[in-house]
Amino acid sequence: MTRIAVFNQKGGVGKTSTVLNLAAAIHRQGLNSLIIDMDPQGHLSEVHPNAPGAASQSLFGFYQENKPLASLAIEWEGMGKLICSHKELIKVDSIFGRGPAILNLLKHGLEAWDKTANTSNTLIDCCPYLGVLSLSAIFATDFVIIPIASDYLSLQGAQKVEHTLKALEPVLKRRVERRYLLTCYDRRHSMTFEVHEQALANFGNDVLKTVISENVAVAESPQHKQNVFQYSASSTGARDYQALLDELVENGLLSLQTNPEPSLASVTG
Ligand SMILES: Nc1ncnc2c1ncn2[C@@H]1O[C@H](COP(=O)(O)OP(=O)(O)O)[C@@H](O)[C@H]1O
Numbered sequence: 001m002t003r004i005a006v007f008n009q010k011g012g013v014g015k016t017s018t019v020l021n022l023a024a025a026i027h028r029q030g031l032n033s034l035i036i037d038m039d040p041q042g043h044l045s046e047v048h049p050n051a052p053g054a055a056s057q058s059l060f061g062f063y064q065e066n067k068p069l070a071s072l073a074i075e076w077e078g079m080g081k082l083i084c085s086h087k088e089l090i091k092v093d094s095i096f097g098r099g100p101a102i103l104n105l106l107k108h109g110l111e112a113w114d115k116t117a118n119t120s121n122t123l124i125d126c127c128p129y130l131g132v133l134s135l136s137a138i139f140a141t142d143f144v145i146i147p148i149a150s151d152y153l154s155l156q157g158a159q160k161v162e163h164t165l166k167a168l169e170p171v172l173k174r175r176v177e178r179r180y181l182l183t184c185y186d187r188r189h190s191m192t193f194e195v196h197e198q199a200l201a202n203f204g205n206d207v208l209k210t211v212i213s214e215n216v217a218v219a220e221s222p223q224h225k226q227n228v229f230q231y232s233a234s235s236t237g238a239r240d241y242q243a244l245l246d247e248l249v250e251n252g253l254l255s256l257q258t259n260p261e262p263s264l265a266s267v268t269g
């Protein structure tokens with residue numbers, strides 16, 4: 001089961017759109033993902049038609065009340081399972097310190113989840129700053145997708161992520177796999193190509209070949225509480241997010257294998 005964090009230290013670069021539509025593309029292959037909204041702004045949770053409003057029923061319940069992730073996940077039609085965000089999540093950075101226990105808590109929670117749930121992948125929508133929440137998402141995941149809206153500030157945000165991931169290598173004792181994804185790609189603007197070239201120069205083979213075009217269906221679908229495939233299956237946005245999934249699968253970064261039914265032994269411990 002692959003765990004993916006979608007992170008950039010800049011907001012408005014397409015993190016939430018990428019989690020929403022990549023999970024939807026995976027669902028169209030007959031698989032369910034666990035989707036975690038880790039941004040206290042809760043934009044992803046707002047796309048769910050009836051997300052619970054209480055903090056204790058959100059990811060905050062996992063941190064504050066030690067609730068298992070399985071007790072917080074709700075069904076999301078056309079998507080998989082969602083663990084909602086809540087604005088209280090912002091407190092996680094200040095309440096629990098920054099030690100290894102809190103930074104590894106999500107990882108341990110997901111290990112417990114994997115033993116009992118039959119989702120195929122986990123996708124985490126991170127907040128646009130580096131703190132306990134984003135670090136614990138990175139600690140818990142196999143690789144990070146870093147969206148770059150095709151402008152210079154997003155590129156700068158991505159460079160900060162690159163520095164962070166390099167600095168984490170001795171701590172995690174592994175290279176954090178990452179892929180950079182150009183989003184809001186508007187071929188009418190020369191800046192788009194300049195940013196793309198710069199991204200290739202900085203991040204080389206870690207830049208995905210797929211780009212996500214600037215597309216009205218991607219922008220409009222959340223307000224209708226839909227992903228881009230539900231809103232307009234024939235849109236450029238739907239095609240691009242399908243291509244993203246195909247590229248990740250072709251490169252062995254994501255598997256479309258179903259999680260085998262949990263064994264009795266793993267459930268009973
Ligand atoms: N490919 C795209 N085409 C058009 N608009 C997009 C695209 N990707 C994202 N957007 C819009 O840009 C804004 C920021 O995207 P979002 O996914 O919320 O970014 P983040 O989660 O990084 O803040 C949203 O209004 C979203 O609808």
Ligand SMILES: [Mg+2]
Nearest residue numbers: 015016039043
């Ligand atoms: Mg977001």
